[in-house]
Amino acid sequence: MKSLLNIEKHMKGILQYIRRKLSIRVSLSVVFFAAIIFIVALGFFFYQAREAVRQEAINRAMQTLDKTSLRVEGILNRVEVASEMTKWLVQRHPDVPDSMFVYSRSMLLNNPDFYNCSIAFEPNYFKDKGRYFSAYTKHDCDSLRTIQGGSDSYQYFYMDWYLMPTLLNMPCWTEPYMDLDVVTSTSEMLTSYCQAINDKQGKLIGVINTSLSISWLSQTISAVKPYPNSYSIMIGRGGTYFVHPDTTKITSQTIFTQNLERPDTALASLGHAMQKGEEGVKQMKMDGQHCYVFYKPLGKTGCSMAIVCPESDIFSGFDRLRNSVIAIVLVGLLFMLIFFIRIITSELKPLRRLATEAKTIASGQFDAKLPELRRIDEIGQLSHSFADMQQSLVKYIEELKKTTAQKASIESDLRIASGIQMAMLPKGYPPYPERDDIDIYGQLVSAKEVGGDLFDFFMRDEKLFFCIGDVSGKGVPASLVMAVTRTLFRSVAAHEALPDRIVTDMNETMAANNESDMFVTLFVGVLDMLSGRMRYCNAGHDAPILVGSGAGLLPCDSNIPVGVMQDWKYTPQETTIDPGTTIFLYTDGLTEAENKDHAQFQEKRILDVIRQTPHAPKQIIEAMTQAVHQFVGDADQSDDLTMLALQYKHQQPDIYYQRSLTLPNDVQTIPKLSGFVETVCEASNLDMDTCMQMNLAIEEAVVNVMNYAYPKGVKGMVNIDATISSKGLKFVISDNGKPFDPTAKAEVDTSLSAEERGIGGLGIHLIRQIMDGINYEYIDGRNVLTLLKVI
Amino acid sequence: MNTVLKEENNDLVMYFEGRLDTASAPETEKAVAPLKESSGRDIILDCSKLDYISSAGLRIFLSILKSAKPKGDHVYIRGISDSIRAVFAMTGFVNLFEFK
Structure with a gap:
């Protein structure tokens, strides 16, 4: 069992080897094919040759048999003729006994191959010769012995040979019998x-x-031998062997004797055929050997003779030839196999080298040297192609490396750009943890590394400036415009509190230098934290949604986007935001978010989500994000998605103290103001230093109004209302002069040297330094400046 | 608002007393005019009795400094109270003047 497994394993190994070796496989195929041709051709040839040999053998054996039988018949005929002659002689002189000796003797003399001859007479035929007379001649060494053969001990006339012809009344041949020569x-x-x-x-x-x-x-x-190992047999009428190589069988056995011991139908049928005097050939087994038996009757003797030719003898020459041819063919095929394997192996040698080199190249050594082949056949072509491929590969790999490096560099740049862009957006929510009147949450998800969406907000002078925008296009160009937009917004809004002016200013700058025809849809809002008044300007952006007791779109004028055209007059709009209301702003990335079926998210779904969600900004945005993700599913984000939500939560504080003062626009009345401020400060228990600073701030604010609100020589009034509430100290300075926003003034640079410093701007600077909040509004034809101090 | 101009150790010393606010600024402006005309002498602005200063007052101080500097004269501020120093700090004037 184990060895079987081993053999199987070896076989598998050999098959594996053959499968791997092209040379062996091809050679084996060729040799196999040649072998088939040889087998068919030689098989046919051998069959024909064998048939010819067999026919030849039969002819030859039959000829031999004929010849032998003729010879035997000749001998027999001679006996019969001689006997006839002697009979004639005897009949002519039947009464001369002595001449019988002569006749008998001359018979043997004439026919030396006869064994003996006796002329026997009826008892008492010759009166003087007594009862027995038989002239008997026999070869005795080289001479002939002639005697009178009959005697009392040998009463010949009772013998078979004597009785048979007399009884049959015709000459006949006896069955073989043993003749005892008394003399010898x-x-x-x-x-x-x-x-x-x-x-x-x-x-x-x-x-x-x-x-x-x-x-x-x-x-x-037996002397007749067509083949070295062939032999002859002869049987008599009864099947008795007369001639057989085994002399013990002669006369003692018949052809059927053997059959008694071992039934042999072939032998029996041969016996019967021979007995019947038939002539023919039989192929049969004799003494364990395949033989051809040729048989033929021998004249009138009733005997039949057969020549047994072993097949091995007949075909020995043929077999030798065949074996030699097979051996030659086998050796030839073997040599052919070896020759082919060698030829193919040597032909394929460059291929193996190519394979090795290819492996080397595949392992990353692109500069591996290829074998140089000066061949123009397929292998040469392959080698050339391979060399070309290697060169191309090296080139492509180089290019790929370069491209990859460039791509990596671009990607790295994009990542950095993305970081920079994200850094431009407000971070850290809630942005004003100290304030309880506003809650803001914003989120920007770029479709690419960098995007064109923006939102921003900042608090200045108790006003929340915010914007949301969407730059046309995507990617790096859009992101650059986004950065410009956001920067412009910050710089313009730093000194401008009216959204329409902010947008107009931004538009002038952007449209003037807009060579790439890019534009931004922008919504800018300024929410007055004290009053809840929101001024806004929409430059072609999606209208924000106000989420209060209900949810609805903020009415917006149709203005063109920023950057499209210079000199466009953007229209201002305003509304009052009730405490508790959330302003939800978004870009078209939300409404146009597409799912796999290219259906869009749309406003209706936004409103649905808002209605089902509490109004806290963070919750709204998170719910919206989830709803969009659910809607979009596996589809790619096609556009930047930006949302900004602001909830105005201002509560009117409890007022403990209230006092007012009205002054004419004359700086000489300032001491009055000073007294008024000191009274208020005392009421709010401020220390001396703070009180002095409050005085300074209020004086600066009031002087500002006195100096700038009214034209020179025009009389006007300045109202100062002071209130102390839970939120702290609040001064509201109002007048009905021309609109003048002191907060819109640029900040002074306190780090400049004496020579560089101008004399203006110090007042508003001091106010900002001293107060915790400053707010300017132009309401109902009045400049209203509110100063706050947290106590 | 009272101002007194004195000469001390070859320096011009201007004593300020009371509130230097917008109302008193024009009058003070006139009072410091000699300081701007002087040359070759350092100027000391004594604020030890100054209770209050507004931006109008600061502008006067700045104008004194601006006239003195090209002449190579020094302008010192002396005896300034913490609360007024805080105003100087807010406006960045602490960096412009020398304090005694």
Whole structure:
């Protein structure tokens, strides 16, 4: 079992090897094909040759058999003729006993191959010769011995040979019998031709017996050998062997004897055929050997002779030839196999080297040297192609490396740009943790590394400035415009509190230098934290949604986007935001968010989400984000998605103290103001230093109004209302002069040297330094400046 | 608002007393005019009795400094109270003047 497994394993290994070796596989195929051709051709040839050899053998054996049988028949004929002659002689002189000796002797003299001859007479035929007379001649060494053969001990007329012709009344051949020669005491197997002699009256007078030695006959027959190992047999009428290589069988066995021990139908049928005197060929097994048996009757003797030719003898030459041819073919095929394997292996050698080099190249050594082949065949072509491929590969890899590096650099740049862009957006929510009147949450999700959406907000002078925008286009160009927009917004809004002016200013700058025709849809809002008044200007952006007791779009004028055209007059709009209301701003990335079926999210869904969500900015944006994700599913984000929500939560504080003062626009009344401020400060228990600073701030604010609100020489009034509430100290300075926003003044630079410093701007600077909040509004034809101090 | 101009150790010393606010600024402006005309002498602005100063007062101080500097004269501020110093700090004037 184990060895079987081993063999199987070896076989598998060999098959694996063959599968790997092209040379062996091809050679095996060729040799296999050649072998098939050889097998078919040689098979056919061998079959034909064998048939020819067989036919030849049959012819040859039959010829031999004919010849032998003719010869035997010749001998027999000779016996019969000689016997006839002697009979004639005896009949002519039947009464001369001594001449019988002469006749008998001359018979043997004339026919030296006859064994003996006796001319035997009826008892008492010759009166003077007594009861027995038989002229008997026999070869005795080189001479002939002629004697009178009959005696009391040998009463010949009772012998078969004597009785048979007399009884049958015709000459006949006896079955072989043992003849004892009394003189020499030798016995010999004989067959005799017996012929009765009658006198003129037809009365039987004697019998001529001419004998042939069976052994001699056998030798004669056996001498005929068409093949070295062939032999002859001869059987008599009863099937008795007369001639057989095994002399013990002669006369003692018949052709059927063997059959008794071991049934052999072939042998039996041969026996029967021979007995019947048939002539033919039989292929059969004799003594364990395949043989051809050729048989033929021998004349009138009733005997039949057969030549047994072993197949091995017949075909020995052929077999030798065949074996030689097979051996030559096998050796030839083997040499052919080896030759092919070698040829193909040597032809494929460059391929193997190519394979090795290819492996080297595949491992990353692109500069590996390829074998140089000066061949123009397929392998040469392959080698050339391979070399070309290697060169291209090296080139492409180089390019790829370069491209990848460039891409990595671009990606890194984009990442940095994205970081910079994100840094431009407000961070850290809630942005004003100290304030309880505003809650803001914003979120920007770029579709690419950098995007064109923006939002921003900042608090200045108790006003919340905010904007949301969407730059046309995407990617880096949009992001650059976004950065410009956001910067412009900051710089313009730093000194401008009216959204329409902010947008107009921004538009002038951007449209003037807009060579790439990019534009921004922008919504800018300024929410007055004290009053809830929101001024806004919409430059082509989606209208924000106000979420209060209900949810609805903020009415917006149709203005063109920023950057499209210079000199466009953006219209201002305003509304009052009730405490608790949330302003929800977004870009079209929200409304136009697409799912796989290219359906858009749309305003309706936004409103649905808002209605189901509490109004806290963060909650609204988170709910909206979730709703969009759910809607979009696996589809790619196609545009930047930006949302900003602001909830105004201002509550009117409890007022503990209230006092007012009205002054004319004359700086000489300032001491009055000073007294008023000190009274208020005392009421709010401020220390001396703070009180002095409050004084300073209020004086600066009031002086500002006195100096600038009214034209020179025009009388006007300045109202100062002071209130102390839970939120602290609040001064509201109002007048009905021309609109003048002191907060819109640029900040002074306190780090400049004396020579560089102007004399203006110090007042508003001091106010900002001292107060915790400053707010300017122009309401109902009045400048209203509110100063706050947290106590 | 009272101002007194004195000469001390070859320096011009201007004593300010009371509130230097917008109302008193024009009058003070006139009072400091000699300081601007002087040359070759350092100027000391004594604020030890100054209770209050507004931006109008600061502008006067700045104008004194601006006239003195090209002449190579020094303008010192002396005896300034913490609360007024805080105003100087807010406006960045602490960096412009020298304090004694």
